[in-house]
Amino acid sequence: MRAPRPPSPSGVFLELRGVGRRYGLRGPWVLSGIDLDVAAGTLVRIEGTNGTGKSTLLRLIAGIDQPTVGRVAGRPRTAYVPERFPAALPFTAADYLARMGQVHGHGRTRAVRxxxxxxxxxxxxxxxxxxxAELSKGTSQKVAVVQALLADPQLLVLDEAWSGLDQRARAELDRAVAGRVAEGGTVVFVDHDPLRLAGAPDTVYRLRAGGLDRARPGQVAESGESAPPGLRVLIEAEGPPGADPPGGLPGAPTVQRAPDGAIRLTVPAAYSDALLRALLTAARPPWHIRTVTQAGALPTPREPRSQGVDDRP
Ligand SMILES: Nc1ncnc2c1ncn2[C@@H]1O[C@H](COP(=O)(O)OP(=O)(O)OP(=O)(O)O)[C@@H](O)[C@H]1O
Structure with missing residues (x-):
């Protein structure tokens, strides 16, 4: 077994400096001048429109591709879920995963279990x-995700890993990601759904014209100090039929049940990130975030709030 590589004193365990990537000797630069620090115990989202180089950047972060210029320093134990999983290998799902578990350093018994x-x-x-080779696309994607989670990685890199998963599996992956970060791991992900893990990322980066902007720095509101006063956010979350939301949610949200069984939580905007994080990391059942919308200002500063489920429409 490999010893985990200790993070640097700053917590940064992977650095990209002046990184550029182009395909072919005279191909256009897909990425250029990328500087990025990836710290232990963080959740990082990479955004960007189609073709801006998100997958290219994730492959560099995962270490399965090398930059054309610049350098990548540090290599935590890494697992990667590619956008397209090459499933045409001559194994059953269980055999393949057991072998991958062994590749990742587990003994046979632990890998099979x-x-x-x-x-x-x-x-x-x-x-x-x-x-x-006989698995459906969705099940094949589950195998791709499981092979990465089995590695118990310090750095998990997910390229559209939720695509093709059913709702239960998507929620399970949400929980697995939140769990890895809670245990001190780092997850870097790309997903087409802007609500994926909404509120949970510590940092969001946006790729634009080859460069990388920090779109939103970490701002998890626990105390309500950082938000404009009065604004509220409506979060619609979906769990198993009839399930109540967890107790003790941040911001003491008002809770209503939608006609289709989803839960609508309204909370002061300052608490919305903390609330989303709490739902994503909730013990079973898993909660899937359906929508996050601005709900308008509080009519008075002392509007009563409750956490009981209100069945009125
Ligand atoms: N292996 C490759 N060989 C040649 N060109 C490539 C290769 N991989 C990516 N490209 C090109 O690099 C550019 C960025 O592709 P990339 O897949 O990284 O972007 P993306 O933002 O992930 O795109 P999408 O949102 O469509 O998945 C595209 O023009 C693509 O055609």
Whole structure:
């Protein structure tokens, strides 16, 4: 087993400096002048319109591709879920995952057990003995995600990893990501859904014309000090039918049940990130965030709030 690489005193365990990437000797620069610090225990989202180089950047971060210029320093134990999983290998799902678990340093028994547990969590246990080539796209994607989670990585890199997953598996991946970060791991992800893990990322970067902007620095509001006073946010979250939201949610949200069973939580804007984070990291059942919208200003500073479920429409 490899010893984990200790983070630097600043917590940064991967650095990109002056990184550029182009394909082919005279191809256009897809990325240029990228400086990026990836710190331990953080959740990082990379955004950008189609073709701006998100997957290219993730491959450099994951260490499966090298920059054309510049340098990447540090290499935490890394796992990667690619945008397209090459599933045409001559193994069943369980065999493949057990082998991957062993590649990641687990003994055979632990690898087999871990593969079984993760397949169960993702609702794919029934396909454990199906050859990879015969799996549906969704189940194949579950196997791609499980092979990365099995690695117990310090750095998990997810390129549209939620695509093709059913709702239960998406929520399970949300929880797995939140769990990794809570345990001190780092997750860097790209996803087309702007609400994916909404409120949870410590940092959001935006790729634009080859460069990288910091779109939103970490701003997890726990105390309500940083938000404009009066603004409220409406969060619609979906759990199993009839499930109540967890108790003790940040910001003491007003809770209503939508006609289709979803839960609508209204909270002062200052607490919305903390509330989203709490839902994403909630113990079972998992909660899927459906929408996050601005709900308008409080009519008075002393509007009563409650956390009981109000069934009025
Ligand atoms: N292996 C490759 N060989 C040649 N060109 C490539 C390769 N990979 C990516 N490109 C080009 O680099 C550019 C950026 O692609 P990349 O997939 O990194 O962007 P993206 O932001 O992830 O795109 P999308 O949102 O469509 O997934 C595109 O013009 C693409 O055609």
């Amino acid at each position: 871990g593969a079984g547990e993760w397949l169960e969590r993702f609702g794919a246990a029934g396909h454990a003995h199906t050859p990879l």
